[in-house]
Amino acid sequence: MSRTFLLLVAAAAVAQAVDKRQAFNQSIPPTTTLNGSVIENPTAFATPFVLNVEDLWDLLVGPVSSASITTTISATTVPSSSLIPPPPLYYSPFPSGQQYPMEPKNESWSFPKDFWWGVAGAAYQIEGAAKSEGRGPSVWDVFTHRVTDFVVNNYTADISNNNYYMYKEDIARIAAMGVKAYSLTLSWSRIMPFGRGPVNQEAIAHYNDVINTCIEYDIIPIVTLFHWDLPLVLQDTYGGWLSEQIVADFVAYAKVAFAAYGDRVTYWFTVNEAIVFCNEYPYPAGYFKNFTIPNQQQPFHCGQSVLLAHSQAYRLGKEMMPNATIAYKNNGGYKIPLTNSTGDAVAVQRAWDFNEGWFSDPIYLTGDYNENVKAYVSTFLRPFTEGEKQTILGSADLYAHDAYTAQFYFAPDVGVAACVNNASNSLFPTCANTSYTYSAQDGGWAIGAYSDPLASWLHKTTDWLPAFLHYLADTWAGGRPIAVSEFGFAEPFEAQKTVLQDILYDPIRTSYYHDYMRAMLIAMSEGVNVVGCLAWSLYDNFEWSSGFAVKFGMQYVNFSDPALPRYYKASFFEYKNVFDIYQEK
């Protein structure tokens, strides 16, 4: 197909031979190329002109790097020598299975036969192949290439794991560990390089092959449509998620994906962690068009678009694939009051309301925002129509939560009420302060083992997981099954290790998976209906603004070696082991 896009500029003037750079400057201002300057009066071209994908890269991103491997390679056989598990580690908190021979199997615990356990990755973080086969740029290409100091060490994901060409190897390696499910995400700007309009058939064919490779290895493909890599053109044209214009574009993209893969993919997530990507707004000044929505309100404009886009895509998906399981992915830690004070109890509730509840209350409970969110957003967002509320309510078949950790919440210094009435308070509008340490009366200890300093939000708080899963089931799931759609741990300072065997022996991550899975078994034995879990991540990858400086992988990838070799870490064996012991055969 021709990877071109007719950019129609509805204005008077004339121009036959249009200089693309000039034309782009005037029609979709501004980007960093334009050095942040807004053209006040975009005039000018009655004649449609052709802007191709290459132009987008040239104008908005600049040169990108490419990998040494630039064609799809076949899987190699995983040697049995790399499947020998590590020696046992010692743990105390939970009774354990056969890797810990002194402690018996707990016969009250089991995972059902059809429990889908697996691993997760995301397009921008692992694929590389930035410009290959017609991919258009996303906002993350600007974050990595243009925005000063956005990413540690100026890392980019141009090559990353080169999963775009090495997916067969990647799938073979997870299959060799026995995983049952692989959670992958589609790159919207590969499939639609401009975010809307023409569909790139090479991208469609690529993901077809990824999905077919999963099926060939008896792995369930779980597909997420949007994991933060917004097509750049949509951001520069109308502000991306800030504008309700994105709703129709997202639904059109979802339709393309459902039509292409719905015959083989039954598990779908629409958007990943809306709390996180909506709070990414406002985007850094000077690199994207500023749509003049006050900064503090921007996340909520984004949230409104997400609720509309998700719910409409859900309804379309259920029409096209009646048997599919479709949801969106929530995220956030378990929220614990720091003390028994009333103020801290109120702060905890506000923290739930402005995080999980922002999306989950409309989708699972009422079709509309909870009272605390509504009190704020009703001052600047239009209300949902009755029809929209009905579309939103019930638009998820399971409750999917990226449930990594837990943290304490407490009232702001001035109290909750004073904060709610003062938009200048740094905690406004949530008005809940947060901490990773117990209160002074309780000794001031850390809530749990620290992960890497570049993942300061993440601690090993697996003891809280049973209470967390009960809370999700009781508050939102409403009888629907629960999936832990991401969880995982950043081994402290792992990026600074240089000896291969040292890197592969990851004791804190291993204990995280050990204890996390047993905590999940406890919750399940108490009746919480968990149907699947997906570990983040199948291997080290581009961790957003931390680049390659923080590691979440259960496999090590040597990014200094052009062949990008992969190696299993000890934690992967621990994760696999719990299913060897506890999953019904």
Ligand SMILES: *[C@@H]1O[C@H](CO)[C@@H](O)[C@H](O)[C@H]1NC(C)=O
């Ligand atoms: C964009 O327009 C501004 C103002 O007219 C001009 O100064 C700048 O050079 C243009 N940039 C490009 C890349 O054409």
Ligand SMILES: *[C@@H]1O[C@H](CO)[C@@H](O)[C@H](O)[C@H]1NC(C)=O
């Ligand atoms: C804009 O351009 C000027 C002059 O080249 C430069 O000093 C400034 O740093 C640029 N600003 C941004 C945001 O790139």
Ligand SMILES: *[C@@H]1O[C@H](CO)[C@@H](O)[C@H](O)[C@H]1NC(C)=O
């Ligand atoms: C990242 O790039 C900026 C702009 O080119 C440069 O000033 C800075 O020194 C770089 N940082 C590192 C850590 O290389």
Ligand SMILES: *[C@@H]1O[C@H](CO)[C@@H](O)[C@H](O)[C@H]1NC(C)=O
């Ligand atoms: C965008 O414009 C608004 C309103 O003029 C201003 O308050 C805000 O600081 C700007 N944001 C950015 C990121 O430039």
Ligand SMILES: *[C@@H]1O[C@H](CO)[C@@H](O)[C@H](O)[C@H]1NC(C)=O
């Ligand atoms: C949906 O599942 C039902 C029950 O398993 C089956 O009879 C039906 O054919 C399926 N429909 C589609 C469209 O796959």
Ligand SMILES: *[C@@H]1O[C@H](CO)[C@@H](O)[C@H](O)[C@H]1NC(C)=O
């Ligand atoms: C808070 O309440 C719990 C349960 O009632 C109690 O166990 C705990 O000791 C109390 N903590 C403080 C600091 O008062």
Ligand SMILES: *[C@@H]1O[C@H](CO)[C@@H](O)[C@H](O)[C@H]1NC(C)=O
């Ligand atoms: C949040 O808590 C920290 C630590 O107690 C405190 O220093 C800070 O002032 C609090 N922030 C607000 C806005 O209350």
Ligand SMILES: *[C@@H]1O[C@H](CO)[C@@H](O)[C@H](O)[C@H]1NC(C)=O
């Ligand atoms: C609102 O909060 C800001 C920032 O903490 C503070 O400077 C200001 O005095 C507060 N205003 C009122 C009316 O309390």
Ligand SMILES: *[C@@H]1O[C@H](CO)[C@@H](O)[C@H](O)[C@H]1NC(C)=O
């Ligand atoms: C990674 O690859 C580089 C280049 O081949 C090599 O020098 C280095 O020893 C490797 N590191 C590890 C930990 O294997």
Ligand SMILES: *[C@@H]1O[C@H](CO)[C@@H](O)[C@H](O)[C@H]1NC(C)=O
């Ligand atoms: C086995 O699991 C049950 C249910 O979670 C729990 O109550 C019991 O304490 C566990 N047994 C041992 C020996 O830990």
